[in-house]
Amino acid sequence: MDSAVKDPRKLFLLTTAGNYFSLNPPSSLSACTELNSFLDDANQFILAASKEGGELHFSDKERLLVFFKLRPCVITEENVSRAVLVSSMLESPVSTLYQTLRWVFNPALLQDEKWSQAFDPRLQSLLSELEAGLGSVLRHTNTKDSGKRSLSEDDVLGIVTPCDEFQYWAEVGRTAERSSERERAAHFSELFKPIDYSNLDSVSLVEALDLVENTRDVLDDVWKQDEHKPYPETRMCRLMDVIGSSLGRFVQKKLCVLHLWEDPYLTVRESLREGVVVCEQWAAACEHLTGQVWKRYSPHLWKGDKVHLQGLNSLTQRLEEVLQIRTVQEKLQHLSARQQQVSASRAFEPFAGLNPVLYNPYTEPLWRAAVSQFERVISPAEEEAARKLKTYIRDVQDSPQQCLQVFQKHREIIRRPTVSKALQSEREVLLTRLHDYCKGLRADFESRCHSAPGEKSGPLAGRNLPEVVNNIVWVRQLLMKVESSVKMAEALLLDLPGFSAFVRLCADLQEQLRAYEQEHFEDWSRDLLSGLADPKSGISNRVMELDHTDGKLKIHYSERLVSLLREVRQLSALGFSIPSKIHQAAGTAEKFYRQAMILKQVAHFYNVIDQQMIPSQRPMLLNYALAFEQVIKSPRYDGRDTGGKLQITWENAKELELYINRLQNAAEKLSTENRKLRKWHTSFTDKVGALMSVDLLRQQQRWKDGLQELRTGFAMLESQGIRVSDMRAWRQHWNHQLYKALEYQYQVGLEALNKNLPEIHIDLVFKQGRLQFRPAFEEVRAKYYREMKRFISIPNQFKGVSELGEESIFSRMIDRNADSFLAVYGKAEQLFSRLLSVQDTFKEWVVLGQVDMEALAEKHLHSAQDWERNFKALKAKGKESERLPSTYM
Secondary structure: OOOOOOOHHHHHHHHHHHHHHOOOOOHHHHHOHHHHHHHHOOOOOEEEEEEEOOEEEEEOOOOOEEEEEOOOOOOOOOOHHHHEEEEEOOOOHHHHHHHHHHHHHHHHHHHOHHHHOOOOHHHHHHHHHHHHHHHHHHHOEOOOOOOOEOOOOOOOOOOOOHHHHHHHHHHHHHHOOOHHHHHHHHHHHHHHOOOOOOOHHHOOHHHHHHHHHHHHHHHHHHHHOOOOOOOOHHHHHHHHHHHHHHHHHHHHHHHHOOOOOOOOHHHHHHHHHHHHHHHHHHHHHHHHHHHHHHHHOHHHOOOOOOOOOHHHHHHHHHHHHHHHHHHHHHHHHHHOOOOOOOOHHHHOHHHOOOOOOOOOHHHHHHHHHHHHHHHHHHHHHHHHHHHHHHHHHHHOOOOHHHHHHHHHHOHHHHOOHHHHHHOHHHHHHHHHHHHHHHHHHHHHHHHHOOOOOOOOOOOOOOOOOOHHHHHHHHHHHHHHHHHHHHHHHHHHOOOOOOHHHHHHHHHHHHHHHHHHHHHHHHHHHHHHHHHHOOHHHOOOOEEEEEEOOOOEEEEOOOHHHHHHHHHHHHHHHOOOOOOHHHHHHHHHHHHOHHHHHHHHHHHHHHHHHHHHOOHHHHHHHHHHHHHHHHHHHOOOOOOOOOOOEEEEEOOOHHHHHHHHHHHHHHHHHHHHHHHHHHHHHHHHHHHHHHHOOOOOOOOHHHHHHHHHHHHHHHHHHHHOOOOOHHHHHHHHHHHHHHHHHHHHHHHHHHHOHHHHOOOOOOEEEEEOOEEEEEOOHHHHHHHHHHHHHHHHOHHHHOOOOOOOOOOOOOOHHHHHOOHHHHHHHHHHHHHHHHHHHHHHHOHHHHHHHHOOHHHHHHHHOOOHHHHHHHHHHHHHHHHHHHOOOOOOO
16 A cells, blocks of 8 residues: 555555455545545445456445445544444345345344343344345345346355255245246255255264265256256256255364364274265265266256366365375384384374365465475384385285285375385285286176076176166176276386286276176166067056956056066166166156055955955845946046956056045945954854853753844844845854754753753652652653653754744754654653662562551560560661662752
């Protein structure tokens, strides 16, 4: 600044404006009218500075850099630093106000405890609403067009975070004038919902990997959606860029909490690896989608170059470099005897004061200088490490596998120039072995490539992989092995004479493997394209057929379609460009997969329902079955004659959905009714089964109760609308089951009828000079045979669950078991014979009551001894009579 300007106020303003625009304002500008008015006029509040043609100008209109007063006042040397505020408007007033609120004032007024407690909550709410409203305006404003409302989706300067893009579509979905625009925006907004970047800082680096993968899938879905106008390529570029920026800042923030040079190596290594993977995966996803997948997606081709996130890649490179430095120091400390020389405090001293995570081009020279100094510090330790590694390699040189492991384990050290030169001969041996290894891979491939997976001499088989995918995955694994060998060679063997020959061998092998891969893919595509044209292949458009020759409902959504979906998904993930016809067929198959599975379930139900019905219940289900079949035979289609066969295609998704709903409703009604009747049948089975063990003679009431429960069940079903005539077969079935139970108990009862009839109490009395039964023997006999007849005639009275007027089947039971009656009557006669024999047992005891005692005494008792002897005999007989039983069974 020209020293001729003596006014400190003008010097302050001119210096500030000159520094802002990187200009040296001339001293003549100090006489500018606008400048003087701002300084000396208390009513002039604003002074605007701008750059025009490499010169600085002051005005009160074009506001790029703005000086404004805090209060009405004249600017003096004492108050210039307290009364003048400075602001800039780089894009638009809206953008400036929004960013200032977002990053300066809202955090201070809403989050800072000092100010937020004294700030009116209503004003806080209004301030938040103002920020949200300005953000919405900014997202829909063309900053290059005087702040006018933008009508082009390619205006993306207002999109600075992923959430800005998501909010943009949500707002369009609410405010767009045309319904088609609102529906499209709402569709995009819905597709973006699975990914949330509003709380990115709260997740871990590992969890961020899931977010990256989900974001990749969501962006792929957004790009490939075909329900609305395609997503703009310009917006996708911007979205990928701002997502990359957000992820880069996220990784930097997570790693900045580490002390990269002091924290334990394992902790730093894992964190750096996680950060690198997050950055690499997103950068690779963007390049893969825009460079391969979308370049081949014919419905919506990516027209521009693939998206290359330079900032994220540079950050990744810096993180890898930090990781390499830490790894080299760690390994040197184990390999070198000079522990102090390669200690962390000594080796990392050049990096003091640097934060390598905060990468930018301006810090790169300082970083490069620190790295060079680090390499000078560790140089002696590298020479010692080379000697030790030479010994290690010599010890395992007879084992190629162990030798490779040594190189792999210490590759960071071996690739150092000093160590690499010292291990020249060992590296040549490694190159020879890698050469032999790749030749072996080629020989193994050539011996297996002509057979099928799973065969002993065929490609190695994975689990649940279609053949084409299995072969390609097998080849990809071989390619990875070759690429791994090339990477090792490039890292450790680049300067060796045989390196070029090895690379040519690997290139030829890779070309051979890729040709095999492409050949299989083309064969698969060709077979599918011919299959799509053949209706007998199982992958045609016709999906359902009711063939009246066998009455079976057939769904033409074959397992081939299911495998097609899996193959298309897997091959697309492997980077292949699927032909549009196959892609369309897979899209149709996937779109209607759910409906096809439902139709298969319905078809299976239709084809086996007759087996699930209880034969005797089929008349009861006839109306439901006919209704179900009527829906199958009468879909909503053009009604043309199909030669006795019903044909349905996927052409009308809406009608198909309606038809499936009708099918499901009809099937559900039939299935529900069938389950209900089967439940009744099972209940009846339990009840009749229980009657098999109920004594027919002694527990007749339980028989009556069980029979009443069955009749009640039939009455309930009749009240629910089932016709009596439709239940006739089911009634007949249960009559036959009751017949079996009744006959079983009938036969058991006949076998032991004389033991199970009700007890008859009979007294044996001596009356009128003779022994008699009370009741009389003839009366007992009549009662017994009456009870026996009542049991034998039970089948005549048993009606089962028959309706009135129906012929009973139970009366036949008497004739069927007539042969058993002879035994029953024979046992009855034996019983009465036993009863009479009981009377004979007591006849000798009543003899004295049947003679004239006086005449008998006069005839036989002549002396006192005769009387005494007979009294003794009478007394002994009396005692003997006391031991006689009082009852007989």
